[in-house]
Amino acid sequence: AQKVTQAQTEISVVEKEDVTLDCVYETRDTTYYLFWYKQPPSGELVFLIRRNSFDEQNEISGRYSWNFQKSTSSFNFTITASQVVDSAVYFCALSHWTGANNLFFGTGTRLTVIP
Amino acid sequence: DTGVSQNPRHKITKRGQNVTFRCDPISEHNRLYWYRQTLGQGPEFLTYFQNEAQLEKSRLLSDRFSAERPKGSFSTLEIQRTEQGDSAMYLCASSLQASEAFFGQGTRLTVV
Numbered sequence: 001a002q003k004v005t006q007a008q009t010e011i012s013v014v015e016k017e018d019v020t021l022d023c024v025y026e027t028r029d030t031t032y033y034l035f036w037y038k039q040p041p042s043g044e045l046v047f048l049i050r051r052n053s054f055d056e057q058n059e060i061s062g063r064y065s066w067n068f069q070k071s072t073s074s075f076n077f078t079i080t081a082s083q084v085v086d087s088a089v090y091f092c093a094l095s096h097w098t099g100a101n102n103l104f105f106g107t108g109t110r111l112t113v114i115p
Numbered sequence: 116d117t118g119v120s121q122n123p124r125h126k127i128t129k130r131g132q133n134v135t136f137r138c139d140p141i142s143e144h145n146r147l148y149w150y151r152q153t154l155g156q157g158p159e160f161l162t163y164f165q166n167e168a169q170l171e172k173s174r175l176l177s178d179r180f181s182a183e184r185p186k187g188s189f190s191t192l193e194i195q196r197t198e199q200g201d202s203a204m205y206l207c208a209s210s211l212q213a214s215e216a217f218f219g220q221g222t223r224l225t226v227v
Binding site for chain 2: 045
């Protein structure tokens with residue numbers, strides 16, 4: 001069974017603070033993909049990153065960074081120097097190795113960045 | 116705009132009526148997905164197509180739901196005899212093979 005847990009329902013930070021969004025997953029697959037999506041108030045899910053289970057290297061893209069730790073089944077997302085435009089709901093998701101994009105999503109973390 | 120397009124954006128219908136939603140994927144994408152998202156929850160996978168073939172259906176897709184992609188381009192999702200529990204955001208996504216999926220803005224259905 002596939003399961004994604006995002007224990008933080010809501011987080012509020014003041015602009016320019018760093019924030020980490022947690023994601024813990026469960027899967028019986030030995031190979032799989034992990035994702036992060038952003039859902040702003042407009043409703044459209046915006047793709048942020050896809051990581052396969054073979055690649056445990058951390059990734060940085062501008063103010064965004066991701067920490068994948070297979071040993072703890074976690075794929076955490078950090079935003080550095082947060083901005084008001086980062087306010088959104090962030091979803092972590094998991095898929096089978098087939099990568100067919102039938103994704104199992106967590107319940108999301110609502111991030112509010114206060115100016 | 117070359118993103119995924121969904122119509123209508125909002126739909127209000129009376130219980131028992133049929134509704135149909137349309138999704139136009141990114142033009143070169145051969146895979147198309149439907150998801151449902153209820154308030155406060157993450158999206159749940161419903162079904163996906165590779166070209167015109169429907170390859171997988173979730174058990175969430177009851178007999179009242181049917182999806183088609185007749186020419187491997189746009190897709191429709193029909194819900195027959197709508198129930199209040201069908202109220203949700205219906206999201207469509209597309210991808211080129213197994214590359215990352217891009218989502219549309221969704222169709223918000225309210226069944227009254």
